[in-house]
Amino acid sequence: MNNIQDKLIYVWDAYCGWCYGFSKSLQGFNENHPELPLTVLSGGLFVGHKKLPIASFSHIPEANKRISQLTGVEFGTPFQTLLEEGAFVMDSEAAAKGFSALRFFAPERAYYLASSMQQAFYYEGKSLNDPATYRKIAIAHNLDPEAVLARFEDVASTKDAHEDFMKVQQLGVQSYPTLFLQKGDEFIGLGGGVMTAEKIEARLESIIS
Structure with a gap:
C-alpha cells in the first residue's frame, strides 16, 4: 500500500494539553500502520520569553475542559493543584532535553516515551523540568535510569x-499537535487537534488513493 520511504512525523510539545488529548488517537492510528515509521519531534512551545509561570496563561483551565470534553482524557488532581497554585514554570527546552535523553536509548519507542511524559505531567502533576521524573519513566520502560539521567x-x-526545534521551524508548524506523512521530500499534513484515529485514517486514504 505504501512506498518504502513513506513515514510519519509527529510534532508535539510535552507541555501542550492538546497533544495530551491527541495521544490516544495517534496511538490507535500508529499501531494500525506498522509499515509507517514514526519520528517524534519536540516543538518548543514554552521557550525564551514564553517560559513563564503557568498562571500567566489564563486560557489553560478552559482549554483543558474542552480537551477533556472532546477527547476524553483526564487531567489528574495533582496537576489541577499545580494549575491552581499557578507558580509552576513550563520549560519546553528542559522537557525536550528529557525526551531526547529517553529517545536516545529507545528511538523505536519514542511515541510511548512521549506519552509517558504527558501522563506524568497532566495526570500525576510531575515536573518535566525535574530529572527525577525521567528516572521514573526510564524504569517504567526498562531503560537504565542512570544512563538516561x-x-x-x-x-x-x-x-x-x-x-x-529547528526541524519543526523548517516544517512551518504553527500549531501543536501536527502529524505529517512524509513522502520523499514532500510533507503532507494528516491532522492533529481532536482528530480521531478514524479521521486520520480517512485523511491518509484520501492522500494515497
Whole structure:
C-alpha cells in the first residue's frame, strides 16, 4: 500500500494539553500502520520569553475542559493543584532535553516515551523540568535510569532539543499537535487537534488513493 520511504512525523510539545488529548488517537492510528515509521519531534512551545509561570496563561483551565470534553482524557488532581497554585514554570527546552535523553536509548519507542511524559505531567502533576521524573519513566520502560539521567545532563541532549526545534521551524508548524506523512521530500499534513484515529485514517486514504 505504501512506498518504502513513506513515514510519519509527529510534532508535539510535552507541555501542550492538546497533544495530551491527541495521544490516544495517534496511538490507535500508529499501531494500525506498522509499515509507517514514526519520528517524534519536540516543538518548543514554552521557550525564551514564553517560559513563564503557568498562571500567566489564563486560557489553560478552559482549554483543558474542552480537551477533556472532546477527547476524553483526564487531567489528574495533582496537576489541577499545580494549575491552581499557578507558580509552576513550563520549560519546553528542559522537557525536550528529557525526551531526547529517553529517545536516545529507545528511538523505536519514542511515541510511548512521549506519552509517558504527558501522563506524568497532566495526570500525576510531575515536573518535566525535574530529572527525577525521567528516572521514573526510564524504569517504567526498562531503560537504565542512570544512563538516561547522564544523557539528560549532557550537552548532547540540549543540542538534540535545539535540532528538533529547528526541524519543526523548517516544517512551518504553527500549531501543536501536527502529524505529517512524509513522502520523499514532500510533507503532507494528516491532522492533529481532536482528530480521531478514524479521521486520520480517512485523511491518509484520501492522500494515497
